[in-house]
Amino acid sequence: MSILVNKNTKLLVQGITGRDGSFHTKKMIEYGTNVVGGVSPGKSGQLVHGVPVFNTVADAIKSTGANTSVIFVPAPFAADAILEASEAGIELVIAISEGVPTLDMVRVTPYLKKRGTKLVGANCPGLISPDEAMVGILPGNIFLKGNIGLMSRSGTLTYEMVYQLTSNGLGQSTCVGIGGDPVAGLYYEELLQMFEEDPETEAIVLIGEIGGDAEERAAQYIKEHITKPVVGFIGGLTAPPGKRMGHAGAIISSGTGTGAEKIAAFEAVGVQVARQPSEIPELLKKLLKI
């Protein structure tokens, strides 16, 4: 088991003919992900790395039975692509595109919730269940199959953490990059619940950063609903207030959203917080008594 993606994932790549779409399609196939088709309007009939291209998501589903879609289309058109996927019956949409307007996401997220379509992102690196499926832009070689569930607001910081886990022999059940935007699809609470229910996951790593109050809400959720051990990390402790640290959501505004507050919220509910990435494996080993 794992969450969200696995051997049964039949993946579509929306925007497959673009530079990044095509490059990462190749990487996903190499990893062993079952990429069944691509979508690029007006380019039906082409093949990209042996994958058939369709004009619409609906056409692609009819021919391939796809159930998951990853979005590589440019940010201004990403919202439409997400809606098209949901409309056509895709169950899980992963939006990689960076710079999707917040107001587009405000429009898209409640619609998807109503339809029961799960969304990861936008502005995220994707997700992976090691040895089963990798969806997105993650460097597959650093992951190892195992029992740690990981979720993170950042892309490259996720890789750093995974690198630490893998080199310490701690494999992962599923790693999910939820994205750095202020309005996004699945967030900590939903993923915590999924990991809680996944029999393969034994411990959870939550990687947060400054800005917003998602980590504080996650802490509350952990206290009320999660029985598995959780370890945290917060990026941006040295960030000056009032500055947007790259991610649209990573800003300490009017003194709220600081790293210290988030660490305090976690520690108050018994979640141990690592001070640097390399501490994560030690904390996990102690909690899992390895």
Next chain:
Amino acid sequence: MVKKNTPVFRFINREISWLHFNERVLQEAEDESNPLIERIKFLGIYSNNLDEFFRVRVATVNRMAALNKSESFLNYKPAKLLKKIGEIDALQEKQFAACYVKIVNSLADQNIFIINEKNLNTTQGLFVRSYFRDHVRPVIFPLMFDNLRGSNTLEDNSIYLTIVLNDSKGIAKEQMALIKVPTKNPSRFLILPSEDEKKEILAKEKGLSYIRLDGSIGCMVNGAGLAMATMDMIKLYGGEPANFLDIGGSSNPQKVIDAMNLILSDKNVKVIMINIFGGITRCDDVAKGLIAALEQIKIQIPIVIRLSGTNSKEGLEILKSASLPTVETMSEAAQKAISLSVDFLR
């Protein structure tokens, strides 16, 4: 002796009297014994008063003039009064202009500069342009003259600018329009970015996310989360990061060159720490960009490179063949950068 039957009007006309009152305000602005901030305020009060005077009182005199009432009825002739108001106003405007120049110069002595659009440099121009686009443009609407005839869209108590609209391509003909001047928001003054903020704006134009800090270790990282964690790591080991710099999720070698130049523009930087974990950014491209950048810029300070992830094998080989030293982990990189920055100071 006063002649009998000659009507003598013993009062000063109220409009003229008011203008003299306002001149008194201007005198306070001119008075160098007043604090500078008070003098600016007096100048503002004078100017605001005058706006209202024209909007309300002069408007009434104008309407009187249009009615053409006799002098005996009003004790004055509206057309003549308008002329007189014009004369006094012209004199006061000269006085105002001289006073304004003096105050602007005194402000400059205090390092406060009021400049116009012709004094802006390129970065300030970019900043003003984006400020206009985001904050001013949404609240101004040109009213075309053609559409004004017979309509009541013009409001009393408002200030309008008359503008000429022309088409830079010369296809449409010139048209006149009015713009109602927004008086409350946005503010009448715009504070231009400081040197540091200027750098941030220029960096953004090049697709780099940069924030200057006070330390001595220049950081170049891909991804915002890792960039934050890198800063935190440097601090954790007792060093001080010189900046936050996310070179973004693409793998364009030009970006590495721009990023290098940006870090080196900060004279506090004693060591450069490059921390790349490749996902969408391919390590071989980063390595090529690094070598290209190092060929272009002479770098006198040590560099610590940490490269891992997509195509990392190829990237490390490229760096190795250019004899650039690399380290394996992020904490190693941070510790090495800190010790090098300390050595450099010695």
